[in-house]
Amino acid sequence: xxxGSQVKSCYSSLKNVEATLDVLANQAQKQESQQAxxxxxxxxxEIKTDLQQQVIQLTKEEPQYK
Amino acid sequence: xPDWINIILRSLTLLAVLFLITKLLGAKxxxxxxxxxxxxxxxxxxxxxxITLDTNANLIYGLLAMFIxxxxxxxxxxxxxKSKSFRDLTQGKSVVFxxxxxxxxxxxxxxxxxxxxxxxxxxxxxIFQFADVEFAVLEPSGSLSVLPKRENxxxxxxxxxxxxxxxxxxxxxxxxxxxxxxxLTNLNLNPKWLETELDKQNVSFExxxxxxxxxxxxxxxxxxDDMIAVPAPTEIPILVATMKKCQADLELFALATENxxxxxxxxxxxxxxxxxxxxxxxxxxx
Numbered sequence: 001x002x003x004g005s006q007v008k009s010c011y012s013s014l015k016n017v018e019a020t021l022d023v024l025a026n027q028a029q030k031q032e033s034q035q036a037x038x039x040x041x042x043x044x045x046e047i048k049t050d051l052q053q054q055v056i057q058l059t060k061e062e063p064q065y066k
Numbered sequence: 067x068p069d070w071i072n073i074i075l076r077s078l079t080l081l082a083v084l085f086l087i088t089k090l091l092g093a094k095x096x097x098x099x100x101x102x103x104x105x106x107x108x109x110x111x112x113x114x115x116x117i118t119l120d121t122n123a124n125l126i127y128g129l130l131a132m133f134i135x136x137x138x139x140x141x142x143x144x145x146x147x148k149s150k151s152f153r154d155l156t157q158g159k160s161v162v163f164x165x166x167x168x169x170x171x172x173x174x175x176x177x178x179x180x181x182x183x184x185x186x187x188x189x190x191x192x193i194f195q196f197a198d199v200e201f202a203v204l205e206p207s208g209s210l211s212v213l214p215k216r217e218n219x220x221x222x223x224x225x226x227x228x229x230x231x232x233x234x235x236x237x238x239x240x241x242x243x244x245x246x247x248x249x250l251t252n253l254n255l256n257p258k259w260l261e262t263e264l265d266k267q268n269v270s271f272e273x274x275x276x277x278x279x280x281x282x283x284x285x286x287x288x289x290x291d292d293m294i295a296v297p298a299p300t301e302i303p304i305l306v307a308t309m310k311k312c313q314a315d316l317e318l319f320a321l322a323t324e325n326x327x328x329x330x331x332x333x334x335x336x337x338x339x340x341x342x343x344x345x346x347x348x349x350x351x352x
Contacts, residue, residue: 003322010315013308020305021346027283029253030232033349043342047316047335054328 004058011051018044069121076125080114083129087136092143100157100206106139158206164199167215177204188212231349233281240277240287253279260285267297282350302350306343313339 018041025037087110091103099107110132117128146153161173163184174184185196187210193199201213223230237249245257263285264271273294277287284299313336320332 003319006315007319010312010319013312013315017305017308017312020301024282024302024305027254028349029234029281032232033281036231036346036349040342040346043338043345047338050331050335054331057328 002062004055004062007051007058008055011048011055014044014048014051018048072121073118076118076121079125080118080128080132083132084110084114087132091136091140102142102156103139106135109135160206160211161204162201163204163210164196164202164212167197167200169196173204179204184210193218229348231281231351236278236280238276238278239285240274242276243272243274243290245271249279253283255279255283259283269294269296306347306350309339309343313343 021037021041021044025034025041028034028037113128113131113135117123117125142156146156161177163170163173163179169184174180187204188194188196188199188202191210191212193212193214198214198218199212200215203211205211237253239246239249239253239255239260245260247257250256250260260277261271264274264277264287267285267287269287269289273289273291275288275290277285279285282302284301286299287296289296316332316336316339320329320336323329323332
């Protein structure tokens, strides 16, 4: 696996985590748990944006693996 | 009228009256009854037994006696609900047996408790040494309530300063293969959700004996067919594992890259992810 594909797979995993956290935030019965899941989901979104930039950059650097 | 019809009629009437009386006297447990209520219960039962079997006895007299034995305890209970001093008189007061770790011999003697009785009651509470007790009180019902010294009390999450997620009671959403709508609505869920969840576990509706959903909406089921293995809920364990894996990946990328800017980005994000994990883990019961 090239670095590019590794970062990509991490990016997809984070997407999965974000979605699951959103589901949990919606299902949670208490305000407090809802808030906690929501905050975590937001943090993941930020990380995802950063990682997406990196994926684009790596694709440019390793065009042969695109 | 033949005797046997008489007895049947008497039985049915008195059963109905007795049922009504016990309903009105309230839903106290037998063990919580004080002596007075206990005795009136027995007397009521006795009256019913005599009036039912003795065909010579006057049914009206029996009902009258039952009424008296019902109305007096009922009145006493009603007044004691309103007045504290009357309650102390009828239901008795609790008596302190051990205070600040010291046994109150006078109180014990006054209530006819020997040292052996006290030790026995303490052992009932799993305490074998009186030195472990900070405070003990004899309730009017005859049971001893014991407060152990601080160091002898079981450890709680509060003692450890642990932060725990608030939890609502789990709801039973299916019983005997039938969906219970009210518990589902309590969790803000609908039968559609249940259908999807069961599909995910590859289980059919008819096969479900019992299904419960917890605070986080995780479903656990028991099937009629015990030969089929039901997977335990995996959503949350997988979530936690994925988050941890991503965090480790980010750290690895940070170590592997030679680009300073990328390294910086990976490091801050790995830290951010760690914080997110720490933030949600109390709520995932991990």
